[in-house]
Amino acid sequence: MQKRFPSLSLSSYGIGWSTNKRIAIVALVVTVLLATAATVAWLSGNGNGRQGRDHAAPAPASSPSSSEAAAKPAAGSGSVPKPPQIAEPVTYAKAAAQMLWSYDTRSTSRDQQLAGMRAWMTNEPKYADWASVLGQVPDPVLWSRMADQDQNATASVTEGHYPSAFKQALADDPSAITKAYIYVVTVNGRQQIAWKKGGGGAEERAVTLAVQCRPNHDCALAAIAPSVTQ
Structure with missing residues (x-):
């Protein structure tokens, strides 16, 4: 029987923001979101519709060391x-969600995966929560096991939107966004996973991202955000 290996999954590998990062980013977006984020759970995938359960559910990655995070x-x-x-x-x-849900251990090492993901981050250290993104990637041992099985994934995005809490807070205080120009966006999609000997499956995915889009600049990823009201 084909041995099943965990998948690279945003919803299952998240380690969450540190308190300081969460306050620094979310409070600068809109004060209301800070209260919302404090009362809801991180995206865990438990509420998502699941399909293609012929592969194992992802196991949590080990917490990154401070040196690795830096x-x-x-x-x-x-x-x-x-x-x-x-x-x-x-x-x-x-686009960022599709990138985060896609990987190919056949052609990409874990270090290359991290390097590629890091390139999407904002270059403003005050707002870049790299640890929340790093936490989505399996540890070196698990990545090696996945590579042994040629595990890879592609993703498609069905839609993206501003959560209602973000829209309401922005309507209440339009000037708040100008402090950091960080927007909260929820994205839904589907991840298709495959490995050796025809193994594979599919899962519905959802993630909430903090995206920085300053005027006259390209956007950049700031963090994987707390889940907020849809």
Whole structure:
């Protein structure tokens, strides 16, 4: 019988923001979102519709060390696409989600995966929560096991939108966005996973991203955000 290996999954590998990062980013977006984020759980995938359960559910990745979180991996980006030149938050968030849900261990090392993902981040350290993105990637041992089975995934995005809490808070205080120009966007889609000997399956995916889109600049990923009211 084909041995089943965990998949690279946003909803299952998230380690969450640190308190300081969450306050620094979410409070700068809109004060109301800070209260919302404090009362809801991180996206866990438990509420998502599941299909193709012929592969194992992902196991949590080990927490990254401080040195790994601070490092900037080199050696190219493998199959990870380069960040697009997009200035509209929802469109950028949809592209970022597709990137985060896609990988190919046949042609991409873990360091290359990290390097490719890091290129999508904002270059403003105050707002870049790299740890929330790093937490989506399996640890080196698990990545190696996945590579042994040629595990790979492609993704499609069905839609992206501003959560209602974000829209309401922005309507209540339009000037708040000008402090950091960070937008909260929820993206829904589907991930198709495959491995050796015809193994594979599919899962519905959902993720909420914090995207920075300053005027006259391309957007960049700031963090994987807390889930908020849809």
